[in-house]
Amino acid sequence: MPSDYLTRILTARVYDVAQESPLELAPNLSARLHNKVLLKREDLQSVFSFKLRGAYNKMAHLPPERLQRGAIAASAGNHAQGVALAASRLGTRAIIVMPVTTPSMKVEAVKARGGEVVLFGDTYDDAYTYARQLERDKGLTFVHPFDDPDVIAGQGTIGMEILRQCQQPIHAIFVAIGGGGLIAGIAAYVKQVRPEIAVIGVEPVDADAMSRSLAAGKRVRLEQVGLFADGVAVRQVGKETFRLCREYVDEVVLVGTDDTCAAIKDVFEDTRSIVEPAGALAIAGAKAYVERTGIEGETLVALACGANMNFDRLRFVAERAELGERREAIFAVTIPEQPGSLRRFCECIGRRNLTEFNYRIADRTVAHIFVGLQIQDRADAAQMQETFERNEFETVDLTDDELAKMHIRHMVGGRSPLAHNELLYRFEFPERPGALMKFVGAMSPNWNISLFHYRNHGADYGRIVVGMQVPPEEMQEWQAFLDTLGYRYWDENNNPAYKLFLA
Template identity: 65%
Template sequence: QGTIAMEILRQHQGRLDAVFVAIGGGGLISGVANYIKAVRPDIRVIGVQMNDSDAMMQSVSAKSRVALQDVGLFSDGTAVKLVGEETFRVASELVDSYIAVDTDAVCAAIKDIFVDTRSIVEPAGALAVAAIKQYVARNKTKGETYAAILCGANMNFDRLRFVAERAEVGEEREALFAVTIPEERGSFKRFCTLIGDLPGGPRNVTEFNYRISDAAQAHVFVGLTTHGKGESAKIAANFSRHGFQALDLTHDDLAKEHVRHMVGGRSALARDERLLRFVFPERPGALMKFLSHMRPGWNITLFHYRNQGADYGRILVGLQVPRADSKSFQSFLDTLGYPYVEETENPVYRLFLRT
């Protein structure tokens, strides 16, 4: 596997400060390090592992091979419990340093590689790029040249769905929040207006999940696009200053992996509820048009939306509409002009959401 290093040095004969290599059992980095240190010992060789599959890092630190009890399987190409005896010896002698990366960072790196090359690599193949980004951010390096070895493209479609979900958060292009708003008429619209007035310009809503559960307060799960890293805390503080208590969930694994899919359930407060699926155009103002056309007496009891990257967004909405307002409600739907399907009699709704 050292021939990979030979190809790198033959094709790039200029400045090269470091080569980043993913580590599973250690064969690839042993070959790469052997060749580079023999030909260009000035080039740093940096090993990369997942933070939940770091057998080599632990072994080097302990100065003897460490067998892990369990390893994470997201990067299955590097999920090794015990590194090889010879590869451990070579890595201990020749590898300059190590970096551990997490799942979100790898997902973001997979997206970066796709954007740059239109190639889709597997998680193990993206470890080196994730590490370069982390290395540069941590060390504030400038003007250096790095090489990343993309060592696998065994990606299946189901895993790609997960990668797409986590890439925006991993790159901090998306921020997640739990926001508490008053359970009163107009508060939902005020909150949406605040999102449009955030400092730095309006943000796209990537996710919005809500189910009425309390007579006084509403707890909303919200995803927003961001303009850069570290912005989520500022947005949460801005919400709080305007009377909407907010909890930043951007780095909360429970929220990212589970809770975002679990907002909902039955509610005794959802009387006279009608459930509708809408197709909204993915453009600014589409949601505000919906809210502005609603009668003040119609209360939103459920709202579920997730941006899927399409031209149109699919939204599930529960509305409390008194029976006496049936004609007015139909007129509202006709005037709105968005395609919809009423699901009030859907058996799934009756089983899981309707009281």
């Protein structure tokens, strides 16, 4: 079987549509990490991602009569464009089933490449089920986004190119993982030719299906997945991709949203290109790996695997990149409400740059300040907290607190004496018409919204924080509401930022 994949990759048909993408030095990132970092620029493909390799290879290997009947796929992103382009080049039709929540930009991109778009369902799973039904009804060939040997082999040509382009020793190759097709193909090739090279997968902490599956020794299906890196938001990895990853992948590194945003900025600073969140995962993983292991002087390859970024999303990325780079720390600092306190607080800060400063009087004895500061690293943040506390200012580090970063920073001073029996929850829901109405309509009319904050980040999903006044005797009904709503949620009633600024 391993030699079979080696043959499949060596004979893959991808270069009718794909270019041999460059392997470029990232000079700034290399200098900061004290390692030679090379970026494999799959974001430069005509569809701005690697996905056309596997899609085209699958379709190019179909018997003529099957190819003539056409292809079908389910996708909300890059795979859709790859299948549409492949069909156009091979002179056949492609039907792409996409969730109705898919942004119009992505729908139009598929249509522009000749794909016939069918919108169905709210989720990828809905679209996938309907696509398989159309496959049977119309006699089409389903092109799986990752769990297919020809698709895996097409993506594996990237590994072949890396080894051809870099003859010197390589310590590790970092690859983003969604369903596993990309890393399975690369690992199957690299481990046969240069087995000393580590192949390391990278997943978001909230979409870690492969990491959990490898740990369990079987495929694990996630109940929910994070949506920020939507290109890898997969609930369950493929059977074949899991088998190959068990055999060939050395480890999987998990990274957070802030780390991914920082990696997007890193790529921009070195290339002046903007990759999508999934496209930056490998870079974020390489940075986390270097920080954990302390290696120096090695050659690391990271795949910049996609650049289909919604422009409006850049607001969020820019805001969070400094946190991901450990260049900003956020604190809640409590000071006495008396003359001279603010001056002493400012003396603690000294000549550091302020990134944010929010203040509103809380009561007659103390004031709570929400402050952001530029820092050098996490040790610098710890020293700053120590300085505050040495001056008898109670301090909470909120740098890693999601509620504080997303919402509280925009709502400081929101206490109310009228908010009796208030519960605070964060929710994440698909950004589509009617989503908010579904939320409000499912609530008991006896409950009153006492706090609400929402901010659009130009993504496929929205985030809100809600304060709800629920009588203690109705907590069972409240829990039933949460269980049946269908949105991801987080209980924030014990959150320190909430207690300091809003409760």
